[in-house]
Amino acid sequence: MASKRFVLLHRLQKLGIVGFGNWGLSKAQAKSRLPKFKYRYGFLAALTALCCVVVVPMVGRTATPTVVANPSISVVKTQSLPLPSTLLASVGDSTAQPLPNLAKNPESLDEQAKTLYLAGRFSEAVSVLQQLLQVYQTNGDLLGQAVVQSNLALNYQQLGRTQEATQAIAAALQGVEKTQNSSERSAVWAQSLDVQANLQLAKGEAEQAVATWEQAAALYSQLGDTNRATLTRINQAQALQALGLYRRSVSTLQTLKQSLDKQPDSLTKASNLLSLGEALRVIGNLEEADANLQESLKIAQNLKSPDAISAAYLSLGNLARTQADQKIGQAQPKEAQKQRQAALDFYQKASDTAAISKTQTQAQLNRLRLLIEMKKWQEAQALYPQLQGQIANLPVGRPAIYAQVNLARSMMKLRTRGEKPSSTPETRAPQDIAQILAVAYQQAEQLNDGRSQAVVLSDLGHLYELQNQWTDAEQLTQRALVLSQQSVNASDIDYEFSWQLGRIFKAQGKYQQAIAAYDEAFERSRSLRGDLVATNPDVQFSFRDSVEPVYRQFVDLLLTPPSREAEPPQQNLQKAREVLEALQVAQLQNFLQQACEEKRLEIDRIIDQKDSQTAVIYPIILDNRLEVMVKLPKEDQLYRSSTEISRDSVAKTLKQFKTTLETESPFDQPVKKVGKTVYDWLIAPFSDRLEAGGIKTLIFVLDGSLRTIPMAALYDGERYLVEKYAVSLALGLEVRDPEPLLRQNMKVLAAGLTDPPKQFENTYSKLQNVKHELDAIKDTNVPVKFILDQAFTEGNFQQAMNSNNYQVVHLATHGQFGATRERTYLLVADGAIYVDQLSELFRTRGQSREDAVELLVLSACKTASGNDRAVLGIAGTAVQAGARSVIAGLWSLADDSSVLFAQELYKYLGEPGISRAEALRRTQVAFLKDESKYQHPRFWAPYVLVGSWL
Numbered sequence: 001m002a003s004k005r006f007v008l009l010h011r012l013q014k015l016g017i018v019g020f021g022n023w024g025l026s027k028a029q030a031k032s033r034l035p036k037f038k039y040r041y042g043f044l045a046a047l048t049a050l051c052c053v054v055v056v057p058m059v060g061r062t063a064t065p066t067v068v069a070n071p072s073i074s075v076v077k078t079q080s081l082p083l084p085s086t087l088l089a090s091v092g093d094s095t096a097q098p099l100p101n102l103a104k105n106p107e108s109l110d111e112q113a114k115t116l117y118l119a120g121r122f123s124e125a126v127s128v129l130q131q132l133l134q135v136y137q138t139n140g141d142l143l144g145q146a147v148v149q150s151n152l153a154l155n156y157q158q159l160g161r162t163q164e165a166t167q168a169i170a171a172a173l174q175g176v177e178k179t180q181n182s183s184e185r186s187a188v189w190a191q192s193l194d195v196q197a198n199l200q201l202a203k204g205e206a207e208q209a210v211a212t213w214e215q216a217a218a219l220y221s222q223l224g225d226t227n228r229a230t231l232t233r234i235n236q237a238q239a240l241q242a243l244g245l246y247r248r249s250v251s252t253l254q255t256l257k258q259s260l261d262k263q264p265d266s267l268t269k270a271s272n273l274l275s276l277g278e279a280l281r282v283i284g285n286l287e288e289a290d291a292n293l294q295e296s297l298k299i300a301q302n303l304k305s306p307d308a309i310s311a312a313y314l315s316l317g318n319l320a321r322t323q324a325d326q327k328i329g330q331a332q333p334k335e336a337q338k339q340r341q342a343a344l345d346f347y348q349k350a351s352d353t354a355a356i357s358k359t360q361t362q363a364q365l366n367r368l369r370l371l372i373e374m375k376k377w378q379e380a381q382a383l384y385p386q387l388q389g390q391i392a393n394l395p396v397g398r399p400a401i402y403a404q405v406n407l408a409r410s411m412m413k414l415r416t417r418g419e420k421p422s423s424t425p426e427t428r429a430p431q432d433i434a435q436i437l438a439v440a441y442q443q444a445e446q447l448n449d450g451r452s453q454a455v456v457l458s459d460l461g462h463l464y465e466l467q468n469q470w471t472d473a474e475q476l477t478q479r480a481l482v483l484s485q486q487s488v489n490a491s492d493i494d495y496e497f498s499w500q501l502g503r504i505f506k507a508q509g510k511y512q513q514a515i516a517a518y519d520e521a522f523e524r525s526r527s528l529r530g531d532l533v534a535t536n537p538d539v540q541f542s543f544r545d546s547v548e549p550v551y552r553q554f555v556d557l558l559l560t561p562p563s564r565e566a567e568p569p570q571q572n573l574q575k576a577r578e579v580l581e582a583l584q585v586a587q588l589q590n591f592l593q594q595a596c597e598e599k600r601l602e603i604d605r606i607i608d609q610k611d612s613q614t615a616v617i618y619p620i621i622l623d624n625r626l627e628v629m630v631k632l633p634k635e636d637q638l639y640r641s642s643t644e645i646s647r648d649s650v651a652k653t654l655k656q657f658k659t660t661l662e663t664e665s666p667f668d669q670p671v672k673k674v675g676k677t678v679y680d681w682l683i684a685p686f687s688d689r690l691e692a693g694g695i696k697t698l699i700f701v702l703d704g705s706l707r708t709i710p711m712a713a714l715y716d717g718e719r720y721l722v723e724k725y726a727v728s729l730a731l732g733l734e735v736r737d738p739e740p741l742l743r744q745n746m747k748v749l750a751a752g753l754t755d756p757p758k759q760f761e762n763t764y765s766k767l768q769n770v771k772h773e774l775d776a777i778k779d780t781n782v783p784v785k786f787i788l789d790q791a792f793t794e795g796n797f798q799q800a801m802n803s804n805n806y807q808v809v810h811l812a813t814h815g816q817f818g819a820t821r822e823r824t825y826l827l828v829a830d831g832a833i834y835v836d837q838l839s840e841l842f843r844t845r846g847q848s849r850e851d852a853v854e855l856l857v858l859s860a861c862k863t864a865s866g867n868d869r870a871v872l873g874i875a876g877t878a879v880q881a882g883a884r885s886v887i888a889g890l891w892s893l894a895d896d897s898s899v900l901f902a903q904e905l906y907k908y909l910g911e912p913g914i915s916r917a918e919a920l921r922r923t924q925v926a927f928l929k930d931e932s933k934y935q936h937p938r939f940w941a942p943y944v945l946v947g948s949w950l
Contacts, residue, residue: 081434081464084472106135106144113151120397122158123448129155143188146175150195157199158398160451169196183223190219194232201239209239227268230256234275241279247836250279257292270299270308274315281319284822284834286326289319306355313353314363317346321370340374358399361390365406372413380414384428396443401452404440405459408433412463433463451493454484458497465500470508477501495524499550502557511562518554519575525550526582547590551583556622559642573638577629580618584701584731591872592821592836592879603699603730607633611915611950614697615690616730619682621650621704630686632693641685653677654705661713661938662891671937675715683714683721690725697726697917697949707871710890712924713941720937722924726917728885728949731875739884740950741854743912745807749800750774751787752812756827764814764827767860769895773812776903782808782910793830798841807854808909809883812898815861817873817888824873826861835873838880853883854948855909855916859901862892875946885916885947897939900927917949 116125136144149172156165197212273296280289300308320343327336350363444452461476502517712722752770908919927940
């Protein structure tokens with residue numbers, strides 16, 4: 001999460017907006033330079049600190065999908081790799097060049113520490129700063145001590161010594177408080193607050209960081225340092241992004257832009273546009289992002305700043321990659337290819353214009369990764385010698401170490417691309433890759449950089465894993481884990497080390513050790529959920545590649561006992577269910593790009609204490625089978641069924657099922673045929689137990705492509721599932737404790753839009769029956785307030801929400817639940833309300849009223865066709881609105897059928913003693929038994945209930 005801030009600060013320093021200046025000045029020197037106070041290291045270093053993140057974005061090792069999917073895949077070998085001890089001892093001398101001995105005076109020590117810091121030699125910088133601290137302590141210079149303590153905090157942070165960093169910045173601030181008021185004091189105080197905010201953000205304390213930067217900005221403004229105040233606001237915007245408040249971040253940056261627009265072009269203006277463009281990219285406003293990045297580039301070109309130009313090209317390359325990913329999600333491969341090519345071109349321009357070798361190296365590393373993604377093997381191989389030379393010329397430090405790590409990873413991916421390695425000389429043999437990592441390890445060891453040592457050892461372990469040299473792979477990975485857990489604060493990466501160790505144990509048949517390692521990886525990754533949802537354009541991170549496989553592989557292992565004849569023990573089933581529910585939460589967090597409250601096994605308490613006629617069904621699709629677990633009320637035991645079938649076969653059947661459901665036809669036999677197949681997978685093995693237990697409601701915690709089909713349409717050979725059971729979906733997460741809907745107090749806010757707003761006229765048609773639908777609600781005698789057509793604006797809706805306590809909100813308007821939050825929205829008369837805006841619309845209500853929205857009904861929305869993440873959009877809408885549950889459709893529905901739906905649903909919702917799930921069930925059965933055209937499942941099946949079913 002903190003890496004965004006590091007990237008930003010490094011860019012600011014590279015652009016020349018902020019510099020390190022003479023950051024250890026005596027008070028006399030400082031006074032002579034006011035108001036342009038020069039204690040700069042404490043401020044800028046906060047984001048320059050991880051310049052290595054810019055050069056080498058991967059702080060932790062990200063396993064490639066090819067390797068993860070099948071850890072047994074190995075490199076085609078000519079010979080085994082040498083023993084790790086032999087390999088690491090064989091590296092030639094790459095010792096960091098010693099700096100010249102400098103006299104122990106503040107200026108020279110300060111300059112030496114700064115040089116070491118920028119070179120990524122943090123342990124050595126600490127030693128120099130400790131000498132400098134003694135000098136200031138001897139002189140009684142409290143402000144000088146405060147500056148040194150701030151700089152020590154930055155270096156400690158880089159070394160993962162968080163506790164010492166916290167103590168150092170606390171000492172700095174305490175020292176400042178002991179001095180008398182002066183401009184000099186205010187400047188040191190502001191810069192110390194800058195460092196403290198950076199540390200808070202790195203620790204995941206984003207709210208505190210926002211407040212601390214607010215104080216720093218106020219101090220800079222008092223000093224008349226508008227430039228620093230502006231930069232602090234930019235940092236504050238980054239912290240808001242870390243909190244998931246992307247739109248607030250954009251608002252902050254846009255306000256700064258309006259202020260800067262009145263000023264001449266400057267590097268500060270270029271930097272703000274750069275940050276704004278990246279923030280807009282994150283929230284999905286790609287056109288606006290492009291406009292701001294292009295403007296930043298134009299200013300940089302006018303100012304003839306090579307570094308600012310290069311930074312803009314890098315961001316434009318990242319934007320093009322995002323646009324390519326979007327086109328892939330929209331099934332537009334040709335357009336995606338164009339965007340990828342554009343990204344390659346931008347990265348090349350960033351490399352060509354960079355005046356700093358680190359920037360040039362990063363641009364080429366980004367380009368190399370993209371070439372591999374595009375399967376341009378020869379071009380990727382040809383880039384290797386150039387990168388090797390560039391990296392060799394980097395000064396020894398963390399940036400150089402991680403550059404070598406990234407290069408090695410790319411070479412490993414080239415060799416595991418699913419085909420026989422090329423015989424061309426550019427193809428790196430495993431021995432060559434090992435040598436790259438061995439050099440990187442020696443450099444990390446010389447710098448006493450424990451975190452870097454752990455990363456390199458883990459990557460070496462992964463290389464040996466690919467060579468099937470299991471013993472060596474195990475030892476290297478164990479060493480990485482010990483180092484990360486004992487020597488450095490590397491909790492953000494050591495879950496990947498445990499995951500790697502679990503794969504290695506599994507490959508050797510060490511079943512219990514594999515489970516223990518996977519459990520460690522699972523628990524650590526879950527504890528990082530706030531960080532896992534942070535989006536950083538410069539970090540090679542993919543949820544589906546780096547997090548989801550940990551959960552899925554762990555479940556697979558838990559449900560695969562060493563002996564085929566044996567059944568997994570109950571403790572394995574319980575753990576597997578816990579992992580599944582955590583996966584659901586992690587997926588929703590990844591969708592919303594913000595942390596959600598997780599209430600583990602909350603469903604158990606509800607069905608055991610409040611609703612003993614409800615069962616919970618947990619299916620999970622694995623590579624070679626479909627596993628299903630069932631939890632019955634007041635029973636500790638879980639029941640399990642396993643069907644041997646490939647993932648592709650499951651997906652093919654489910655796609656056929658959805659197609660038959662959506663097809664207009666007077667006959668439902670095709671639906672029943674495929675529905676019976678899916679019923680036999682999920683329900684049939686437990687049907688006797690369900691019937692014996694008097695079960696009336698089924699809660700499904702669905703996985704993958706199962707989310708694309710409505711469970712209500714499963715068929716047992718005689719009846720649809722909805723004819724026997726009420727059905728609801730859950731994601732292992734509850735917004736608030738589920739409570740039954742109180743009919744006596746039920747009030748409905750019903751809003752509808754007949755004509756889509758102008759910008760969506762070509763995408764959506766008119767909803768001719770919106771008024772009839774809302775009238776149908778009124779006809780059930782439920783208290784209801786209407787907001788119709790042009791009155792249904794975002795402002796009017798929010799005002800209505802805040803004016804009364806509505807338990808049910810019914811929205812008859814077009815909308816979409818897409819694969820990402822930026823493609824999930826509802827239409828209103830003046831535009832669209834995106835899913836992350838719902839929390840803002842409902843937040844004022846939440847501040848003044850304790851009652852949650854009990855039910856949100858979205859009658860005309862649709863999900864993205866065939867996308868298994870779309871249900872996350874439905875759930876995300878409920879989460880952001882603070883609603884206990886939501887009813888929405890899995891595909892577009894006939895406008896006129898919505899009238900019947902509203903009429904039936906609210907009739908049953910108004911009856912005492914009927915749960916939400918039962919009200920929906922009776923509504924769907926009413927369709928099914930109707931003699932009109934609405935009898936086919938395509939009209940009633942798509943309505944799903946997500947969240948509380950009570």
